[in-house]
Amino acid sequence: MDMVNNEYMNEDYDKFVDKFKPKLTTDDCYTPVEVYNVVLDFVKNNCNIDGLEIIRPFYPGGDFENFNYSDNSVVIDNPPFSIISKIIRYYNQRNIRYFLFAPELTLFNCVQEYTAIVASANVIYENGANVKTSFVSNLFGEKKIIGSPELYYSLKKINDDKKAKRPGYEYPHNLVTVSQIAKVVSKGIYIEIDKKDVVLCSRLDHQKSFKKTIYGGGFLISNTAAKIKAAAEKLAAEKKNKKLKVWQLSEREKEIIESIS
Numbered sequence: 364m365d366m367v368n369n370e371y372m373n374e375d376y377d378k379f380v381d382k383f384k385p386k387l388t389t390d391d392c393y394t395p396v397e398v399y400n401v402v403l404d405f406v407k408n409n410c411n412i413d414g415l416e417i418i419r420p421f422y423p424g425g426d427f428e429n430f431n432y433s434d435n436s437v438v439i440d441n442p443p444f445s446i447i448s449k450i451i452r453y454y455n456q457r458n459i460r461y462f463l464f465a466p467e468l469t470l471f472n473c474v475q476e477y478t479a480i481v482a483s484a485n486v487i488y489e490n491g492a493n494v495k496t497s498f499v500s501n502l503f504g505e506k507k508i509i510g511s512p513e514l515y516y517s518l519k520k521i522n523d524d525k526k527a528k529r530p531g532y533e534y535p536h537n538l539v540t541v542s543q544i545a546k547v548v549s550k551g552i553y554i555e556i557d558k559k560d561v562v563l564c565s566r567l568d569h570q571k572s573f574k575k576t577i578y579g580g581g582f583l584i585s586n587t588a589a590k591i592k593a594a595a596e597k598l599a600a601e602k603k604n605k606k607l608k609v610w611q612l613s614e615r616e617k618e619i620i621e622s623i624s
């Protein structure tokens with residue numbers, strides 16, 4: 364038990380230290396190169412940017428208002444979303460050509476002049492954030508809205524490939540995560556585990572050197588609880604491939620069971 368208490372103390376200390384790490388926001392969503400290339404190809408195929416210099420004024424410590432924009436350039440970049448309205452206004456007023464990543468949620472919520480290119484793509488950025496992304500541009504003349512399956516499918520493919528490559532984790536029987544319980548519940552299986560059978564555990568010792576934690580947290584569980592979990596998972600696995608009609612007990616039958624219990 365002492366060992367477990369020490370683990371608590373270490374976890375609390377780690378959480379304390381985490382408080383002082385800079386918080387990542389969508390402004391820190393750096394664009395994976397393969398995502399940028401898809402966007403660049405889309406712009407090249409759909410707008411006439413032949414001979415224009417492609418520029419990216421948004422980077423740590425950058426100052427887009429004091430960037431040297433030549434008449435012969437086009438901005439194709441992922442800007443800090445928190446100031447995107449200011450950026451669009453700045454570019455529109457100065458006729459600076461742009462094709463910018465934009466958060467989908469606010470795309471139709473802005474009075475400024477631009478074409479909204481709806482890609483509805485979940486982009487996983489370098490910091491791991493998964494953000495529904497679309498685009499804004501002044502390269503499409505009188506068009507106000509463009510819905511682009513081309514962008515949607517190309518960006519989705521990158522996202523799907525990334526997800527498929529993520530390592531899957533298998534935890535010991537004596538650990539329970541919320542997603543394990545969720546999986547069982549989604550198959551219609553009831554499960555309960557007593558308080559006396561669990562000890563909070565947000566990271567296994569084995570994970571420390573890999574700098575990993577248990578996603579959503581978890582509990583170390585007693586052998587009794589591990590058997591309950593295993594039985595529920597077995598039932599859930601049996602139901603997985605079958606579309607079952609679930610028969611319910613009536614109140615009358617419940618009363619009969621109650622009378623013989």
Ligand SMILES: C[S@@+](CC[C@H](N)C(=O)[O-])C[C@H]1O[C@@H](n2cnc3c(N)ncnc32)[C@H](O)[C@@H]1O
Pocket residue numbers: 389390391392393394395419420421422423424425426427428440441442443444
């Ligand atoms: C969403 S990130 C994208 C970075 C890079 N353009 C990319 O595509 O990976 C936005 C970047 O803009 C920077 N930034 C913030 N304010 C800025 C400003 N006023 N001018 C230029 N860059 C700025 C942030 O520091 C951050 O690095």
